[in-house]
Amino acid sequence: MNETQQPTIAETVPAGTPPDEAHDEHTAHDVAKHIRTYLMVGATLLTFTAITVFLSYINFGTQKANVAVAMLVATVKAGLVAAIFMHLSSEKRMIYRILIFTFFFVFGLFWLTYLAWYDPITR
């Protein structure tokens, strides 16, 4: 079937359903522009997956170095998913305000883990 032709079902839809188009950042026109980006990001993520597997076969000297490299690649991938697929690159302020707290507490959690392992008091 030809995807470029409008399907019949769309014509039965009551017109004017999004009443606030001017204030909606995701109008149909904008979305069409983003599709290429979505596909490119998908391809990049798959490439990075292959890179992660490849890098794990290389010995970077210590196990810690291998973990650091793998986590770096994973963080870049996660950043792409969050920024593009989850639209965090252009989101409203309130979402960022929620996420600042999340970041703060997750960072604190891992810092506590580090402290427990490093054990600065009895060491």
Next chain:
Amino acid sequence: MEIPYTVTARPDTGLWNAKVGIWLFLASEVMLFGGLFSAYVFLRLDADPGAWPHGLLNVPVGTMNTAILIASSVTVVMAWASLKMRRFRAYWWYMLVTILCGVIFLGVKLIYEWPQKFDHFGAFIKKDALEKYEQYLGNHHLAEKGLPPRTEISGHLHNTAALHDENVKEYEIALDPVNAEPTNPLMDRPHFLPLPHTDKIAKVEKEDVEYSSMFLPKHSAYFASYFTITGLHGAHVLGGVIVFTYLWLPVGTKLYKRNPEHLANRVEVAGLFWHFVDLVWIFVFPLFYLL
């Protein structure tokens, strides 16, 4: 039951309500997985040298599942974009592919990966008996290379009666490659076990065994964290598949006819959840399969 819903954004925040809702939920999800990941980090940093296992998971299968999950993230964002452009048929197909990706991911996990572990046996040898099993452990070879010693003999347990019967005094194990050829340099840091256990059989006396178990959560801190984190992640994949299926079924078509923007919002919210699940897997895959 009718759930009250407005498709338009609030004037003060510029956001529609469900979007704020899903982000608050995802923020709590970050803490849930964050707690488990920090537990993983703690257990791993605290493990004795050589005690954290390597190469127990199948890397090609894990890589394939990662690719499937990433592909489904692309298709779900395409499904949403199709709705925004009011192309319902395209939406329907993209959603179907997304659902199938989720089902395949779960199928691989539940039919292949997990049962294969349940069928695997490992016996940790007591310190003073390590020398007796040197031919399976290769610790002299490892010591020469400055690598941490091995204490476990693993493979397929032939006499499963040994698990319960006190009169059976030894385990008969068809060895994993790592114990069949312990001095092979390839086994110094094995990457994955695409090969099944070998034909070489070792007899391990029960009184030499410190602790033994099938590859279950109780086997080790590694498998405890592996099953907990991949299990919780799998439950999220299942949840996503159920929601997507609901939105894909005729209920979704009806909603689209009534108010397409309403369905687009629902797909966007479910999609945000799905991307988060994908994001978690991006960290799970290297941590458990590769490192």
